[in-house]
Amino acid sequence: MNQRKETIGFIGLGVMGESMARNLIAKGYQVYVFTRTKEKARRLIADGAIWSENPKEIAINTEIIITMVGYPKDVENVYFGDKGIYAGVKAGSIVIDMTTSTPSLAKKIYEEGKKRGVSALDAPVSGGDIGAEKGTLSIMVGGDQQTFIECKSLLFALGENIVYQGPCGAGQHTKMCNQIAIASNMVGVTEAFVYAKYAGLDPETVLKSISNGAAGSWSMSNLIPRVIKKDYSPGFFIKHFIKDMGIALEEAEKMSLRLPGLELAKELYDSLAKQGEENSGTQALMKYWDLSMEDGGIKER
Template structure:
């Protein structure tokens, strides 16, 4: 039985590794990206190139999108040269971007009218998870559609959870981003406290990573921070986009999220000082300013 043909739209920090892992699992992959140089990089590992998202869909049984924000998703799916223009009846579209749940439901409704199956499947695990194929994938949509494409998702992730109807994946991703933001704040506060108190920061990380306060953020970001590595696995720009979505949805629910709002405001301070392209763990620089403490070397 031949492998499903996979189209991949969006070759950013996450997408380029995810698409490569799908190809390495034996699926034929056709790619499109707004910046053509990133497409040409993909030819090195065997990808076919398309001239538009529409052309990707014309050559695929399953099309995956992972782009920046809601307008970007709508453009690559519903634009004149979008996926929906080229997808035939029975094609599966999987949006792995992080956008609002309501936007996913609207797109799914449009897809259904065209005979296209639709899943929202945002991911967690950062650039490291994308490279290693160990992402957590939160899926919204029909179980039978998920079953059809599960082997493709398994090429990118270790944990694939069916969260409910379309939009449920994005809701769970929003919960994840709340946790990411607050865990990140905890990490930079702990580092600042340890440094200010004169404790060996590396030893603090070694002990606490294995304790009750341990987290993915502590294990992965704290060592990078003290080495002076603030390069983006996940940029300030994109976590701010995600937290904006969370807070907008929470406002509609009349749900106060004080911690999430605080993290967003602290990151806004970082943005005001030109930190948009840095990794989200560059939040440490705000703590350095607030506490008059130096943690990041070689600045």
């Protein structure tokens, strides 16, 4: 990227966002940051990030703005609020939403940007807290291909598998494919280790046998070791996964498509959320069986 593109705005410093912003700083970018609670930015400021009071201020001071927030309503506010990005953005800037959000909102951001001479990419990611920390995320990109080409070196500061998917919204649709695959896989992976537990097997030994064979997956290799240690801290929040599954089901309905595996996975995670687990990591799906057994066994659906 050329010199004028080396100052980056980064909005949203959650479980993944903080590590992503830190990787940009480590690559030599000057990074302006904003998040709702300034305390969350303290470590990044110590590392050289520059604090901004709101997204509008970020947009005024930078020419590439990355957003990584929680929900579509947060994306909407960050871009279109009174002190949002589009209240201060300059013509020629690039906005990149890396939140998992709706394809329709990605299109709205793109169209509004076009009116202002601003280019927009929807570029959701996969890889969780581990991928964010290591800079190994998979990034699925929608928008104009020329804008994607301009931003490739920046995106490679955050991930390894960077793939252009097509026009605006295509990145978000691809992320839905990703989440659909993970949802059903999480049910299968967790059930395998519930079975191992009740069969009296050692879970670590089972993991050694099956994680490298046909049953292997990212979730098994990265999340089951946490389950074995009863570490349910969030690499990715259950509440955010429920949000993603809801978006996927809504989009599927628009296509007259039924996804029973995804429906089941969401039902299980909804059950956990109702029992206070919404801020746990997705690997806490194991608790569904633990809680059900405490209540006298898995009940018929």
